[in-house]
Amino acid sequence: MTLYGVGLGPGEADLVTVRGRAVLERADVVYSPGRLSRSVATEHVPPERIGDVDFPMTRAEGKLRQAWKEAAAAIAPHAREGTAAFVTLGDPNVYSTFGHLRRTLGAFHPEVEVEVVPGVSTVTAFATALGVEIASGASLALREGDRGAAPTGPDRLLLFKVTDVPATHEKLTAAGYHVQYGRRLFMEQGETRVTDDPAELADRDYYTLAYAEKRGLDDEPVTAAFEGAETETGVESGPDTETTAQTDGGSLASPGGRDGSTESGPEVSPR
Numbered sequence: 001m002t003l004y005g006v007g008l009g010p011g012e013a014d015l016v017t018v019r020g021r022a023v024l025e026r027a028d029v030v031y032s033p034g035r036l037s038r039s040v041a042t043e044h045v046p047p048e049r050i051g052d053v054d055f056p057m058t059r060a061e062g063k064l065r066q067a068w069k070e071a072a073a074a075i076a077p078h079a080r081e082g083t084a085a086f087v088t089l090g091d092p093n094v095y096s097t098f099g100h101l102r103r104t105l106g107a108f109h110p111e112v113e114v115e116v117v118p119g120v121s122t123v124t125a126f127a128t129a130l131g132v133e134i135a136s137g138a139s140l141a142l143r144e145g146d147r148g149a150a151p152t153g154p155d156r157l158l159l160f161k162v163t164d165v166p167a168t169h170e171k172l173t174a175a176g177y178h179v180q181y182g183r184r185l186f187m188e189q190g191e192t193r194v195t196d197d198p199a200e201l202a203d204r205d206y207y208t209l210a211y212a213e214k215r216g217l218d219d220e221p222v223t224a225a226f227e228g229a230e231t232e233t234g235v236e237s238g239p240d241t242e243t244t245a246q247t248d249g250g251s252l253a254s255p256g257g258r259d260g261s262t263e264s265g266p267e268v269s270p271r
């Protein structure tokens with residue numbers, strides 16, 4: 001009948017959505033592309049309903065295409081005759097392996113229906129974990145920072161796959177960014193780390209991201225004027241009759257790092 005691509009969220013079992021869990025509970029078989037996604041899935045699915053698919057650790061395109069063809073051929077009969085799910089960490093449509101599966105099924109098994117259940121992506125979860133606010137009107141670009149890469153340009157960057165934090169850090173700070181790092185955010189496996197000190201994350205861990213913000217951005221939201229106010233009545237208040245400000249873009253978050261200070265972000269696990 002259907003193959004569901006289910007986003008599991010960043011790694012804690014209770015950040016799987018209600019809809020995602022319902023799909024996992026009723027799926028005949030649940031495939032996972034890796035150890036971590038499997039360990040989240042098994043919090044909701046008994047091990048006998050977990051299916052096996054193998055992916056080689058290679059960048060060789062031919063081998064990867066072959067592996068996806070084999071995975072699609074193994075999954076298609078289950079998705080045709082019943083309900084199958086394929087889980088990914090975060091969201092299935094954000095920097096995810098699920099796209100390969102969907103394209104391969106579309107090419108070789110077009111009769112299989114595919115539906116996606118979105119998950120909590122690190123694209124949004126990082127903001128809470130790092131104590132950052134992406135305010136209404138701000139831009140945010142996604143990039144990859146693997147093996148010391150440090151793409152620059154946009155005012156705010158979220159870098160995935162930051163496997164060499166010190167090398168990436170050196171380049172980003174030289175280019176005028178203040179950078180914070182998050183490792184294993186909202187993840188049960190391993191230690192959650194949030195820091196702006198690259199020395200603390202010198203070892204390689206694939207589940208590391210970086211948020212880089214150009215120093216000196218001058219885009220304070222209107223309510224930033226309240227910060228540091230001693231009492232509620234100690235600051236100018238009352239409705240602003242000169243503007244028609246939208247009220248859905250505000251936030252109660254108390255973000256850090258906007259001024260490039262090194263004391264931004266939570267000191268403890270974001271859990």
Ligand SMILES: C[S@@+](CC[C@H](N)C(=O)[O-])C[C@H]1O[C@@H](n2cnc3c(N)ncnc32)[C@H](O)[C@@H]1O
Nearest residue numbers: 010090091094095121122160161184185207208
């Ligand atoms: C291939 S991308 C997958 C993104 C995922 N589909 C999502 O929506 O969040 C993998 C990269 O995401 C980041 N990432 C994923 N989960 C993470 C987590 N819990 N904590 C920190 N970074 C994470 C890391 O940078 C990792 O290298």
